[in-house]
Every structure is written in structure tokens, then in C-alpha cells.
Amino acid sequence: MSEPRLPLYDDLPTEPGEIFERILDHERRGQDLVRLYHQLREVAPVYHSEVERVGRPWILTRYEDITLAAREKGLVKDERLVDQLGGRADSPYKQLLKRMMAFIPPPRHTRLRALVNRAFTLRSVESLRPGVRALVHGLLDEREAAGGMELVADYAFRIPMATICELLGVPLDAVPEIRRWAGDVTRRSDESLEVDPDLERLGDEAVLGFSDFFRELIASRRRQPRDDLISDLVAVQREASDLADEDIIATALLLFQAGHDTTANMIGKGALALARNPGEFQKLRERPELIANAAEELLRFDTPVQLSVNFALEDVPCRGETIRKGDAVFLLRGAANRDPARFLDPDRLDLERREIEHHSFGLGAHFCLGASLARLEIQEGILALAERLPGLRVEIEEPVYKPQLHLHGLEALPVSW
Numbered sequence: 173m174s175e176p177r178l179p180l181y182d183d184l185p186t187e188p189g190e191i192f193e194r195i196l197d198h199e200r201r202g203q204d205l206v207r208l209y210h211q212l213r214e215v216a217p218v219y220h221s222e223v224e225r226v227g228r229p230w231i232l233t234r235y236e237d238i239t240l241a242a243r244e245k246g247l248v249k250d251e252r253l254v255d256q257l258g259g260r261a262d263s264p265y266k267q268l269l270k271r272m273m274a275f276i277p278p279p280r281h282t283r284l285r286a287l288v289n290r291a292f293t294l295r296s297v298e299s300l301r302p303g304v305r306a307l308v309h310g311l312l313d314e315r316e317a318a319g320g321m322e323l324v325a326d327y328a329f330r331i332p333m334a335t336i337c338e339l340l341g342v343p344l345d346a347v348p349e350i351r352r353w354a355g356d357v358t359r360r361s362d363e364s365l366e367v368d369p370d371l372e373r374l375g376d377e378a379v380l381g382f383s384d385f386f387r388e389l390i391a392s393r394r395r396q397p398r399d400d401l402i403s404d405l406v407a408v409q410r411e412a413s414d415l416a417d418e419d420i421i422a423t424a425l426l427l428f429q430a431g432h433d434t435t436a437n438m439i440g441k442g443a444l445a446l447a448r449n450p451g452e453f454q455k456l457r458e459r460p461e462l463i464a465n466a467a468e469e470l471l472r473f474d475t476p477v478q479l480s481v482n483f484a485l486e487d488v489p490c491r492g493e494t495i496r497k498g499d500a501v502f503l504l505r506g507a508a509n510r511d512p513a514r515f516l517d518p519d520r521l522d523l524e525r526r527e528i529e530h531h532s533f534g535l536g537a538h539f540c541l542g543a544s545l546a547r548l549e550i551q552e553g554i555l556a557l558a559e560r561l562p563g564l565r566v567e568i569e570e571p572v573y574k575p576q577l578h579l580h581g582l583e584a585l586p587v588s589w
């Protein structure tokens with residue numbers, strides 16, 4: 173059977189290099205990201221780019237190729253991902269990032285993840301559900317009478333920060349400071365910004381402040397454990413001499429980095445997708461039991477982490493091409509999630525779609541550690557909007573996306589009801 177193909181778009185370039193440049197460039201991709209993915213997948217599904225500033229990577233856009241790449245032992249994530257972020261090699265920012273499991277290959281990755289995983293069970297995540305439900309309804313209580321809000325700042329971003337703090341056991345009065353440090357580290361890691369000494373300083377100061385805070389929290393939980401993730405990790409540490417305090421601090425920062433913007437962006441983009449598809453939104457209101465499937469479809473439809481980068485440890489064959497040892501490979505998750513060879517009518521939002529299995533949380537060794545927590549927050553955040561704000565309308569013609577492609581989200585979403 174031949175694979176379903178899409179016609180080429182006349183108004184978009186057909187030269188793969190030009191398409192890829194446009195995908196990378198916030199201004200030029202505008203509202204065309206998905207159409208650019210379709211175009212690149214059609215003309216060059218396995219494409220070796222010439223773009224020097226992103227390391228001349230291979231670009232994969234097919235669902236099947238990204239599945240194979242994620243399972244390929246010869247493709248790994250390592251500290252080159254941190255080095256790519258520019259600036260001094262020995263900065264406190266980079267030193268801490270290099271302890272994060274997201275940038276470490278096996279066997280250390282396997283070991284670190286197993287240690288942390290023991291404290292990150294579905295049970296402890298599910299126990300957060302009543303708190304998340306109360307939180308989202310509390311946020312809507314605050315806003316409901318006003319008849320409108322800026323959904324990204326007033327709602328979406330306030331959900332994951334409070335949840336991760338609760339999970340880790342960060343006291344409420346420290347939340348503003350943590351929010352500032354986490355925000356500064358995200359800014360330092362923004363691939364669309366030029367790294368200058370001010371940005372470097374911002375990242376270093378944030379990492380040092382965050383580390384001091386968590387060093388004290390770890391010491392306090394060691395003296396007096398509580399029912400939180402830091403206490404669990406301190407308990408794990410007693411039997412694991414290779415889990416240093418610095419590894420716990422790096423893990424805590426990783427949870428903020430990986431779990432904050434991603435989830436908030438998804439709630440914002442999910443609300444937009446539903447407001448633009450009123451029939452589907454209505455369906456969710458009538459059948460709230462659809463929410464688990466709806467969350468998966470929203471994750472597929474407008475992917476929060478658009479790309480991941482791997483490196484070849486050895487020569488890796490890929491559809492008749494050879495990815496050479498040392499080459500970088502970009503997995504374009506948003507393209508995989510709209511591949512017509514895998515998803516029927518991929519550009520349609522269908523909350524009842526079967527067998528979604530999107531690529532939004534990755535696959536293989538680095539599969540998102542926080543996937544069950546993210547799912548819980550998206551389900552609660554979106555369902556509350558459907559239940560409480562049936563007349564939700566978006567107040568702008570064209571939504572504005574942030575420049576970053578990696579962590580893809582809306583700048584703002586003014587809504588009314």
C-alpha cells in the first residue's frame with residue numbers, strides 16, 4: 173500500500189533548506205508551522221541540513237522514522253546539548269545542567285532515572301489530583317465574574333508552578349523566588365536569544381540562588397522527613413552513594429524546567445484549539461468522560477515540545493542515507509504528530525480519535541518522566557474550562573506564538589465568556 177501523501181503547497185518553498193530555515197525562524201514561519209512540516213516531509217523526509225548555527229543536523233519529520241530514531245541505541249542525548257547553549261563552558265549554569273538526566277547518556281542515565289523514578293510513582297502523582305482540581309477551580313473562582321482573562325498568564329502558567337512546588341515540598345512563601353529563578357534559567361536556555369554576558373549572569377545567578385535554596389531544603393528534610401519528593405530522594409540517597417545533593421538539586425531544577433512551560437503551553441494551546449473547534453468543545457462539555465482521550469488529542473494536535481536533538485554514537489542507517497558518527501539529529505515531534513501516514517485526517521481535531529500514541533512525550537530511554545503529572549494537570553485544567561466557561565471565546569484574530577520552537581507556546585491568549 174502506498175503511503176498517504178499531501179499535495180505540495182504553492183505558496184511555500186519547495187527547496188528543503190529554505191523550508192527548514194523558515195521553520196527555525198519565528199517571524200517567517202508565522203502561522204504556517206504545520207504546513208511547513210507537511211511540505212518538508214513531502215520533499216525531503218530525511219534531510220541533512222546545511223544550517224551551521226544549529227550544528228548541520230539531520231531532520232526527521234515522519235512518525236515512523238522518529239519512532240525508530242527514538243529506539244535507536246546509536247542515537248543518544250548528551251552534554252553537547254548543554255554546550256550548544258553557548259557561553260562559558262564552566263559556568264555554574266552549565267555545571268548544574270550537565271547533572272540533569274535529560275543530558276546524560278546510559279549507563280549513568282539509566283541509574284539516575286531509576287533512583288528518581290522510585291520516588292516518582294503514579295500513586296504519588298495521583299495523590300496530587302484533588303489539589304490540582306481545587307487549584308484550577310480556585311483560579312476560575314477568582315476570574316469568573318470578570319467575564320474575561322488573559323488565559324496564559326492568569327490560568328495556564330499558574331497551574332504547573334503550584335503543582336511542582338507541592339510535589340517537591342517547596343513552602344508557599346518561597347514560590348515567587350522559585351518562579352523567578354526557574355524563569356531566568358528558561359530565559360538563559362532560550363535558543364532564539366543571543367547569549368551575551370548579561371544573559372550568562374542571569375542564568376548563573378538563578379542557578380546559584382536555586383541551589384542554595386534546595387541545599388537548605390534537603391538538609392531540613394534530612395533532619396525531618398515529610399511526605400514530599402525531596403524527602404523521598406533523601407531517603408533514596410541513604411542507600412545510593414552515587415546520588416549527591418547536587419544531583420537532587422539538578423533533578424529539582426529539571427522538574428521545573430521540563431514541567432513548567434511545557435504544561436502551561438499545552439493548557440494555553442489546548443484552550444485555543446477547543447475555542448477554534450466549538451463542536452469538539454461542546455462534545456467535551458456533554459461528555460466529560462472524554463477528557464483523558466481529549467488531552468491526548470490536544471497533545472498530538474498542537475505539540476508543546478516541537479523538537480528533540482540526539483547525537484549519533486556510530487554510523488546509523490536511515491532510509492538509504494547514513495547518519496554519520498557525531499552528527500546531530502532533530503526529531504520534529506510536531507511533524508510526526510501530523511503525519512498523514514500515521515493519523516487519518518491529521519489536521520482535524522478529533523477528541524474521540526482512537527490509538528493516538530503521539531510523540532509529544534518522547535519514547536525510549538528519555539520518555540518524559542513527568543508524563544502522568546502533565547496528563548493530570550492538562551485534564552484538570554481543560555475540563556474545568558469546559559465545565560465552568562461554556563461561552564469561552566478568543567478575543568484576538570491571530571494568536572501570537574513565542575519565538576522559541578523547542579518549547580512552543582502562546583505569548584498570550586485573551587479570552588472572554
Ligand code: HEM
Pocket residue numbers: 242273274275285336426427428430431432434435438476477480531532533534535536537538539540541542543545546
Ligand atoms: C505537556 C507537558 C509535557 C511535555 C509535552 C513533555 C515532553 C517531554 C519530552 C518530549 C521529553 C524528552 C523525551 C525524549 O527525548 O525522548 C521530556 C523529558 C522529561 N520530562 Fe517532560 N513533558 C511535559 C511535562 C513534564 C512534567 C510535568 C514533568 C515533571 C514535573 C516533566 C519532566 C520531565 C523529565 C524529568 C524529563 C527527562 C527524562 C529523561 O531524560 O529521562 N515533564 N518531556
